[in-house]
Amino acid sequence: MAILELKDVSFRANSTGILNGLSLEIWEGYVHAVVGPNGAGKSTLANVIMGLPDYRQHQGDILFEGQSIKHLNVDERARLGITLGWQEPARFEGLKVSQFILASARDKNREEVDRVLELVGLEPVRYRNRAVDKTLSGGERKRIELASILAMKPRLVMLDEPDSGVDIEAIERIFEAIAHLKQGGTTVLLITHSARVLEKADHAFLICSGMLVDKGETARILEYFSGKCLPCPHKNVPDLNSLRKTGGENA
Amino acid sequence: MPEELVEEILGSINLHRTFDRGAPHVVINANKVLSSQVVEGLEIEPEELPDGVRARLRVTGGTKIKQPVHLCFGMLPERGIQKILLDVEIEEEAEVSFMAHCTFPNAVDIQHLMEAEIRVGRNARYSYFERHWHSDEGMVRVVPVARVKLAEGARFSTEFELLKGRVGIIDIDYHTDCQARSSAEMKARIFGRQDDRIKIKESASLEGEASRAVLITHIAVRDEAVAEINNEIIARAAYSRGHVDCKEIIQGNGVARAVPVVEVHHPKAHVTHEAAIGSVDSKQLQTLMARGLSEDEAVDLIIEGLLS
Numbered sequence: 308m309a310i311l312e313l314k315d316v317s318f319r320a321n322s323t324g325i326l327n328g329l330s331l332e333i334w335e336g337y338v339h340a341v342v343g344p345n346g347a348g349k350s351t352l353a354n355v356i357m358g359l360p361d362y363r364q365h366q367g368d369i370l371f372e373g374q375s376i377k378h379l380n381v382d383e384r385a386r387l388g389i390t391l392g393w394q395e396p397a398r399f400e401g402l403k404v405s406q407f408i409l410a411s412a413r414d415k416n417r418e419e420v421d422r423v424l425e426l427v428g429l430e431p432v433r434y435r436n437r438a439v440d441k442t443l444s445g446g447e448r449k450r451i452e453l454a455s456i457l458a459m460k461p462r463l464v465m466l467d468e469p470d471s472g473v474d475i476e477a478i479e480r481i482f483e484a485i486a487h488l489k490q491g492g493t494t495v496l497l498i499t500h501s502a503r504v505l506e507k508a509d510h511a512f513l514i515c516s517g518m519l520v521d522k523g524e525t526a527r528i529l530e531y532f533s534g535k536c537l538p539c540p541h542k543n544v545p546d547l548n549s550l551r552k553t554g555g556e557n558a
Numbered sequence: 559m560p561e562e563l564v565e566e567i568l569g570s571i572n573l574h575r576t577f578d579r580g581a582p583h584v585v586i587n588a589n590k591v592l593s594s595q596v597v598e599g600l601e602i603e604p605e606e607l608p609d610g611v612r613a614r615l616r617v618t619g620g621t622k623i624k625q626p627v628h629l630c631f632g633m634l635p636e637r638g639i640q641k642i643l644l645d646v647e648i649e650e651e652a653e654v655s656f657m658a659h660c661t662f663p664n665a666v667d668i669q670h671l672m673e674a675e676i677r678v679g680r681n682a683r684y685s686y687f688e689r690h691w692h693s694d695e696g697m698v699r700v701v702p703v704a705r706v707k708l709a710e711g712a713r714f715s716t717e718f719e720l721l722k723g724r725v726g727i728i729d730i731d732y733h734t735d736c737q738a739r740s741s742a743e744m745k746a747r748i749f750g751r752q753d754d755r756i757k758i759k760e761s762a763s764l765e766g767e768a769s770r771a772v773l774i775t776h777i778a779v780r781d782e783a784v785a786e787i788n789n790e791i792i793a794r795a796a797y798s799r800g801h802v803d804c805k806e807i808i809q810g811n812g813v814a815r816a817v818p819v820v821e822v823h824h825p826k827a828h829v830t831h832e833a834a835i836g837s838v839d840s841k842q843l844q845t846l847m848a849r850g851l852s853e854d855e856a857v858d859l860i861i862e863g864l865l866s
């Protein structure tokens with residue numbers, strides 16, 4: 308069953324079309340990926356689904372569990388269980404890691420803070436009382452943001468470039484946390500242009516220039532993305548005719 | 559009867575379980591001293607006034623009081639004036655720290671007027687932390703005035719915090735005179751909401767050689783609140799050093815004005831200042847809202863962090 312459905316969603320910024328008539332369905336309980344080259348519109352798609360203030364003016368509709376959420380604010384969507392992990396997480400001067408996690412947590416207690424920090428591979432005693440500010444490395448901030456998402460126990464989470472700025476060892480912990488989210492019944496949408504993240508998905512969407520080019524089993528999309536997209540000279544201008552010939556099922 | 563009032567006052571600041579009656583303290587409601595405890599070397603002489611309390615506090619020469627002295631100024635009625643007149647003498651080489659709570663849980667229309675004369679003797683140390691707990695509605699007008707004199711080598715620090723509940727009107731006026739090698743640190747952290755009015759004037763006069771002063775004011779205003787900060791350091795002696803730091807965060811229709819003044823009368827003195835007025839970052843706000851916090855809750859949490 309689709310937990311989230313996009314119906315012909317288009318979004319323009321400064322008269323440039325960033326998302327161009329996107330329709331897709333996200334099935335509940337799976338790990339999905341949105342893959343595409345730099346500038347394809349992946350982050351924009353996530354921001355539109357989350358309903359961030361600068362991304363509310365779009366065409367088409369977005370349904371969550373069959374109901375339109377187009378008119379809802381960020382926090383109203385979050386209270387339905389939708390959340391987003393940013394490509395570049397925010398810093399919060401003076402706010403402690405524990406306060407930050409507790410703010411989103413369903414179970415508001417110390418044990419929960421420690422549990423989610425452990426899940427992302429950060430030692431609670433070392434991190435609980437630190438500030439979520441510039442003294443944390445990019446990878447640490449990414450993992451603390453993921454910890455806050457684990458504490459929130461969302462229905463649907465979009466993770467924008469979950470591996471960016473994170474070292475090899477920490478990436479494994481992030482992958483474990485994603486598996487944990489799935490086990491707990493959270494639907495995951497990974498946003499990435501990296502093959503190693505894509506591999507963790509059950510199902511993938513390939514987007515280019517704000518259009519859905521292909522969708523299906525991860526292995527096939529990965530092969531297509533690596534073979535055709537990465538070397539593609541068109542830079543976000545999908546060659547729709549050649550796609551049809553090569554059998555991209557949705558182009 | 560006083561027992562119940564003590565409980566009610568301590569309850570309003572969440573201390574009813576942890577408050578240690580054996581530790582040095584004074585608990586006041588309106589113009590009555592409900593409970594007090596001194597230790598050796600600490601003298602407290604309170605006197606009831608029609609609309610408040612006058613108290614003389616003295617720490618005798620060389621006495622180092624280890625436990626913080628707890629002062630609790632409460633005003634349980636809905637309306638009225640509470641004047642607190644303090645005369646504080648910390649004698650040579652003595653050391654003391656005060657932890658003060660001011661609580662007005664039922665305030666509808668209350669004025670809390672504090673006037674303090676504080677003398678910190680040679681090489682003595684005095685620190686004072688004051689936390690205010692106001693109600694979410696109602697009107698409190700808080701006017702603390704302090705005149706502080708630091709003898710040679712004295713150390714003085716004071717911190718004023720009002721983050722919970724409505725401010726109402728606050729008008730702080732603290733001045734410190736610093737003799738040779740003494741140091742003063744004055745800090746205020748206040749969060750104003752709705753139509754709160756915040757006015758702060760902290761000033762220090764560096765009179766003696768190698769004296770130091772730091773004035774730190776971190777204020778946030780949201781809704782229709784207005785803040786005005788006028789902090790001033792005057793340096794008159796060689797090797798004296800001072801720094802004025804005003805940080806203000808505005809959100810909604812809040813208005814903030816910061817006027818740091820530095821005046822230097824000696825070529826070997828060094829005084830600096832910084833003033834920054836900013837607002838809550840939209841990405842921080844969106845992050846917290848994407849976890850389900852309302853905009854108001856998110857703003858409060860971000861500001862609490864910034865003021866901490």
Ligand SMILES: Nc1ncnc2c1ncn2[C@@H]1O[C@H](COP(=O)(O)OP(=O)(O)OP(=O)(O)O)[C@@H](O)[C@H]1O
Pocket residue numbers: 320321325343344345346347348349350351352394500
């Ligand atoms: N507010 C905006 N105004 C103008 N252009 C924008 C705006 N937001 C995004 N864009 C443009 O839209 C395109 C898609 O951006 P987006 O960030 O969604 O890409 P992406 O697929 O996430 O890329 P990356 O892999 O680099 O993160 C880019 O060309 C970007 O410059």
Ligand SMILES: [Mg+2]
Pocket residue numbers: 349350351394467
């Ligand atoms: Mg992106």
